[in-house]
Amino acid sequence: xxxxxxNDELLLAAAAGTLDAGADIVLGAHLEGCAQCRRAVRVFxxxxxxxxxxxxxxxxxxxxxxxxxxxxxxxxxxxxxxxPPLPRPSLPPGVDWPRSLAACTVSRWRWMGxxxxxxxxxxPHAPDANVFLLRIGAGKALADHTxxxxxxxHVLCGSFHDGRARFGAGDFDAADGAVRHQPVLExxxxxxxxxxxxxxxxxxxxxxxRWIGALVGI
Amino acid sequence: MPTxxxxxxxxxxxxxxxxxxAFAVLFKHxxxxxxxxxxxxxxxxxxxxxxxxxxxxxxWRKAASFDPARAQLSTWIFTIARNLRVDHLRxxxxxxxxxxxxxxxxxxxxxxxxxxxxxVQLDEQLDATRRETAVRQALRQLAPEQLQAVWLAFYDxxxxxxxxxxxxxxLGTVKSRIRLAVIHLRRLLQGMEP
Numbered sequence: 001x002x003x004x005x006x007n008d009e010l011l012l013a014a015a016a017g018t019l020d021a022g023a024d025i026v027l028g029a030h031l032e033g034c035a036q037c038r039r040a041v042r043v044f045x046x047x048x049x050x051x052x053x054x055x056x057x058x059x060x061x062x063x064x065x066x067x068x069x070x071x072x073x074x075x076x077x078x079x080x081x082x083x084p085p086l087p088r089p090s091l092p093p094g095v096d097w098p099r100s101l102a103a104c105t106v107s108r109w110r111w112m113g114x115x116x117x118x119x120x121x122x123x124p125h126a127p128d129a130n131v132f133l134l135r136i137g138a139g140k141a142l143a144d145h146t147x148x149x150x151x152x153x154h155v156l157c158g159s160f161h162d163g164r165a166r167f168g169a170g171d172f173d174a175a176d177g178a179v180r181h182q183p184v185l186e187x188x189x190x191x192x193x194x195x196x197x198x199x200x201x202x203x204x205x206x207x208x209x210r211w212i213g214a215l216v217g218i
Numbered sequence: 219m220p221t222x223x224x225x226x227x228x229x230x231x232x233x234x235x236x237x238x239x240a241f242a243v244l245f246k247h248x249x250x251x252x253x254x255x256x257x258x259x260x261x262x263x264x265x266x267x268x269x270x271x272x273x274x275x276x277x278w279r280k281a282a283s284f285d286p287a288r289a290q291l292s293t294w295i296f297t298i299a300r301n302l303r304v305d306h307l308r309x310x311x312x313x314x315x316x317x318x319x320x321x322x323x324x325x326x327x328x329x330x331x332x333x334x335x336x337x338v339q340l341d342e343q344l345d346a347t348r349r350e351t352a353v354r355q356a357l358r359q360l361a362p363e364q365l366q367a368v369w370l371a372f373y374d375x376x377x378x379x380x381x382x383x384x385x386x387x388x389l390g391t392v393k394s395r396i397r398l399a400v401i402h403l404r405r406l407l408q409g410m411e412p
Contacts, residue, residue, distance in 0.1 A: 008400045009371075016372040017300040021308075042289075042346075043407065046353040048300065049293025051369050057250030058257055061267055065245050068271045069238065072278050125308035 002034050004171035006152075008044075011037060015044030021126030022152070022197030028100030029154040029195055030172040037172075089119055091193065095157045098195065106133070115140040121195070131197045136160070136183070138191055144182040149199030151175045158192030160185050219247065226286045233281035245274050248292075252299045259303055260374030269306060273299045290350045356406035360399065367392075367399035 006014075006027055013019045014027055031038050061067070088097060089108045097106075103124055109117040115137030123129055136142060136158075152174050159168040162181040167173055175181060185192050220228065220243060228244050231237035253270035257263065276298050277284075284294055357365060370378055370392065382392045 008404050009397055012371050012400055017304045018371070018374075039345075039349075043349055043353055045297055046290065046293050046350050047357060047368060047403070048296040048372055049290050049350070050354055050357050051372050052248075052251050052255055052292045052296045052299075055251050055254045055258070055369075058254040058266070060249050060253060060270065064249060064267065064271055065242055068245060068249075068274050068278075069241075071271065071275045076279060 002170040004165060004167055004173055005037055006172050011040045012044045015041045015048060021123050022129035022131045025100045025131055026152045026154050026195055026197045029098035032098055033170045092157060109135060133193060133195055135193045136185055138189055139185055139187050141182055141184040143204045145204045146180040147177050147198055148203055151198045153194050153196040156193040156195060158190050160192050225291050229281050229284050232278055241278060248295055249274050255299060256303060258373040258377055260376045269302050272302055288346045352407055356403055359406055364399040364402055367395040371396050
C-alpha cells in the first residue's frame with residue numbers, strides 16, 4: 001500500500017506542466033501507480049481550467065481564425081510510427097518499467113559499492129537532467145548524504161527506512177537540502193530499486209562515499 | 219457569451235458535423251484566453267499566437283474525444299494548451315517530443331491509455347462533475363491575493379520574479395504565498411468532501 005505521497009505543490013506543478021524534466025519522470029512514475037495523486041492532479045487541472053476562464057484575454061492576430069481553418073484543411077500530421085522499445089537492464093521478476101521512462105535511455109547496472117548498483121537514466125529532451133536508478137541489496141544502506149538541491153525518489157520495489165519514514169513500493173519521497181538521511185534497507189526484506197532525480201548533486205558524508213559519489217556522478 | 223452547456227454543444231457540432239461556425243464561436247472565446255495563458259507562461263507574442271492557434275486546431279481534431287462527464291471544456295482546453303507548451307519546451311531542449319508521457323490519464327490524448335487503468339478511470343470519471351464544481355467553489359472562497367498566487371503557479375518562474383518586482387516583494391515571499399494558497403485550497407476542498 002502506498003503511504004508516502006508527493007506534496008500538493010509538486011502535484012500542482014505537475015498539473016501546471018511546470019516540473020523540470022527529471023521531476024516529471026519521477027513524479028510521473030508515482031502517478032502511474034497512485035489513483036489518489038492522479039485525482040489530486042485532476043483537481044489542479046480543474047483549477048487550470050478556472051484560470052483560463054478568469055484570465056484577461058489577449059487579442060489574437062486579425063487572420064488567426066482563417067489560419068487555424070487553413071491548418072485544419074491541410075493534411076493532419078502523419079502519426080509517428082511507434083519507436084522500437086529501447087534496451088533496458090534487468091529488473092527483478094514482477095517489477096515493471098514505469099511508462100514515464102518510455103522515451104529515456106537506461107544504462108546497464110553499474111557497480112557503486114558492495115551490494116549497490118546504479119544506472120543512468122537519460123531523457124532525450126533533457127540530457128542534463130540528473131536522473132538515475134539505485135539498486136541496493138537486502139540489508140545494505142546507502143551512505144549518509146544530503147543534497148545540493150531537491151531530491152525526488154520513487155520506490156519501484158523493496159523498501160527502506162531513512163530515519164524519517166518507511167518507504168515501500170510505489171511510495172514517493174521529496175527531500176531538500178535541509179534533509180540529511182541514510183536510507184537503510186530492512187534486514188529481512190529483498191533488494192530495493194528506486195528511481196530518483198536530484199537538482200544538483202548528492203553530497204555524501206564519508207570520504208569513501210564522497211569518492212564513489214564523485215566517480216559515478218550522481 | 220454562450221453558456222457552458224452551449225459551448226459543449228458547439229464542440230459536439232464540431233465533432234459530428236465539422237461545423238465551422240461553431241468552431242468560430244469557440245475560437246473567438248477560447249483562443250485569446252489560451253494566448254493570454256501562454257504569454258503569462260513566458261512565451262513571446264508570436265509563439266503564444268502560434269500555439270494558441272494550434273491548441274484550437276487540436277480542439278477541432280480531438281473534438282470527438284471530449285467528454286463533458288470527465289472535465290469541463292475549459293479544463294480540457296487548458297490541458298491541450300499545457301501539453302503543447304511542454305512539448306514545445308522539450309523540442310527546444312532536445313531531439314523530439316516525448317510520446318504520451320501524460321500524467322493526467324489521457325484527457326487530452328485520446329485513446330492512448332493502456333487497458334489496465336480502465337477501472338480506476340471509471341472511478342475518476344464518476345466524480346468529475348463534483349470535482350469541477352468543488353474546485354470553483356473553493357477558488358471563489360480564496361482571498362484575491364491567494365487566488366492570484368494559485369494562478370501564479372500555472373505561469374512561468376520568470377513571471378513570479380516579475381510579480382515579485384511589481385509588488386516589491388522578495389521572490390521567496392511570492393513562492394511561500396503560492397505554498398500557503400495551495401494549502402488553503404486543499405483545506406477548502408477537504409471541507410467539501412462528503
